Amino acid sequence: MRASDRAYESLRSDIISWRLEPGSVLAEVEQSARLGVSRTPLREALSRLIAEGLAAPHSGRGVVVTEISLGLVADLFAVRIPLECTAVRLAALRRAPAVFDALGERFAAAGSLIDAGDSGQDRYYALVAELDDAVDRAAGNPYLLQAQRHLRTQLVRVRRLARDNRERLRASAGEHAQIARAICAGNGDLASAAMQVHLHNSLQHLLTAGTDSYDVADQPEQPHYRKELHG
Amino acid sequence: MRASDRAYESLRSDIISWRLEPGSVLAEVEQSARLGVSRTPLREALSRLIAEGLAAPHSGRGVVVTEISLGLVADLFAVRIPLECTAVRLAALRRAPAVFDALGERFAAAGSLIDAGDSGQDRYYALVAELDDAVDRAAGNPYLLQAQRHLRTQLVRVRRLARDNRERLRASAGEHAQIARAICAGNGDLASAAMQVHLHNSLQHLLTAGTDSYDVADQPEQPHYRKELHG
């Protein structure tokens, strides 16, 4: 694996997991020393992060981890909803019923996963990712895929703003099962509608649960130069 | 301006204008020599092109200009339609009537532009870009903006597949005027519908006019290593 790939994966993981918080400065020498690579591959990694929307150039000098707030989550979903609905509609038309039938069954039985602690929740999220993958493959549209990649990455970051509870996850599993069944039946309109309902509920959950546990409005605006992960 | 920016702009322009045809190899030493920059900024330019979907790594070694065919145009529009419809819907809600009123007038009077030869057509496309910009600003959604940037870039490339004729451009101007009026009136549903109609007509025109004048199926598939712009 190339050094630039390792640097990219490492930084990406750090940002998604909030080990590098929004606003953190990604200085080239500092990060290259921390990750044990030279500045050249590190710069390539930073370019990729910028293209992906996880980092942004900071007024002439430096690169900072992009902010992600509940205010932006609404913007995120405003784009995600039409794209995901388009994706499942296309997937329903292309017809790969066996795959989605199996996925529907697994979502219908996902309650046990959700009750199995944190590792179970991670496995549930992996199942969701499997459905996304299957939809992408069935839709078979490279432009759609690329547009969704970045949005989904941001979404993983957002999850930290509001820890999902079991009730919401159980409801989410049901919604996903519904989507899978609609795709399986080749009903694009229904799949799209089910996806819209699901994303609406997800957004509602994020917005309400988020403001309870973590009020981003309280975040100080000035210290854009929060430094993290020095050593 | 940085050398990497110049290299990026230059390569991007070369690709969009078909001076660098799909399938062309972008060898680092060759291109850095041609553009008069070192390999380091050139590599950064290539990264950006890859992120933008204008180039792609080629099986382990080398970077090639991505293909763009009428088959892919359909995929392109399958994503563009929901995104542009979402954008104009948001723009209609945000209400910046003065801007869109003026744009609507200019589109209504765009017939003279279209009849004014190639430079007039270029000015018409610039007007379309102005409307796009106004919509983006009114929508005020960074994620939507980023997703559309790449798609619109590809669209400019596609225009070469089917040279627009005056009838189509005149109809297009009318459709754009309709969109602007709907946004101006704050009618999101109508704006979205008008956009959908417009994009449907655009796609139809591309597909029919394209197959008449330039049959991509005749393109040889083997010589992926077409070298261009050596000296």
Next chain:
DNA sequence: CCGGCGCTATTTGTATACAGAGACGCTCGA
């Protein structure tokens, strides 16, 4: 005491040298 100008130090941008990996071609054997 406040504001502007200039210096310095740090950080980014660029060039180049070197190393490693992969592809092409040549040769040898069947």
Next chain:
DNA sequence: TCGAGCGTCTCTGTATACAAATAGCGCCGG
């Protein structure tokens, strides 16, 4: 004559040295 294997050679990946620019800070003048 064709295929496989090895060697070479070119091209990419990485590191480092150097240059340029910007931001912060201090000093000087009003």
